[in-house]
Amino acid sequence: MARISIDPFETIPELLTRLRNPGLLLTCGKEGNPITIGWATLGVVWGKPIFTVLVRPSRYSFGLLRENGDFSVSVPAAGDKKMAKAVAWCGTNSGRDGDKYKGAGITKGDGIIIDTPYVAECPIHYECRRVNSNHVLDAEMDDEIRSRYYKEGDLHQVWWGEILGTWKTR
Numbered sequence: 069m070a071r072i073s074i075d076p077f078e079t080i081p082e083l084l085t086r087l088r089n090p091g092l093l094l095t096c097g098k099e100g101n102p103i104t105i106g107w108a109t110l111g112v113v114w115g116k117p118i119f120t121v122l123v124r125p126s127r128y129s130f131g132l133l134r135e136n137g138d139f140s141v142s143v144p145a146a147g148d149k150k151m152a153k154a155v156a157w158c159g160t161n162s163g164r165d166g167d168k169y170k171g172a173g174i175t176k177g178d179g180i181i182i183d184t185p186y187v188a189e190c191p192i193h194y195e196c197r198r199v200n201s202n203h204v205l206d207a208e209m210d211d212e213i214r215s216r217y218y219k220e221g222d223l224h225q226v227w228w229g230e231i232l233g234t235w236k237t238r
């Protein structure tokens with residue numbers, strides 16, 4: 069299905085609703101390994117539209133992002149139960165164990181601007197170029213957040229991606 073270019077901020081309400089349920093699919097590396105994410109922000113930094121995503125070092129996707137920081141974020145359609153299942157699957161299985169597209173029953177779409185694929189069943193996707201990256205800092209962490217999310221360490225790395233393109237199925 070053809071994709072048209074849209075403004076990156078046009079779909080924020082939809083994006084945030086899906087981020088909370090069922091989650092979004094971050095794809096990274098040349099293989100476009102899909103990882104479910106529930107934490108992300110979208111806004112303006114350095115005068116650019118920026119998508120920030122947080123990935124723990126223990127994820128297979130982490131190594132892919134370190135190799136090549138470009139990434140896509142695919143947004144499932146509202147009420148798409150099949151995709152909600154695929155998102156849950158990608159959030160509990162690792163690309164280390166095989167092709168997640170096959171495992172989740174989803175399709176790889178070729179990136180339009182970047183080399184990283186996206187999830188074709190998702191009606192909206194963002195294509196981003198890494199412009200910065202940093203770890204969340206333990207020394208600066210709120211105690212409640214540390215004890216809730218970082219008992220075992222594995223502190224997230226934050227990737228800041230300039231949004232090069234936002235695409236929607238026609």
Ligand SMILES: Cc1cc2nc3c(=O)[nH]c(=O)nc-3n(C[C@H](O)[C@H](O)[C@H](O)COP(=O)(O)O)c2cc1C
Nearest residue numbers: 091104105106107123124127128129159161162163
């Ligand atoms: C709803 C949901 C949200 C998640 N959000 C994140 C996230 O924001 N960052 C992260 O590193 N892992 C997150 N995870 C966990 C990863 O998706 C999970 O560990 C996945 O299996 C990693 O895949 P990979 O090893 O192929 O990279 C989330 C999982 C679920 C189910």
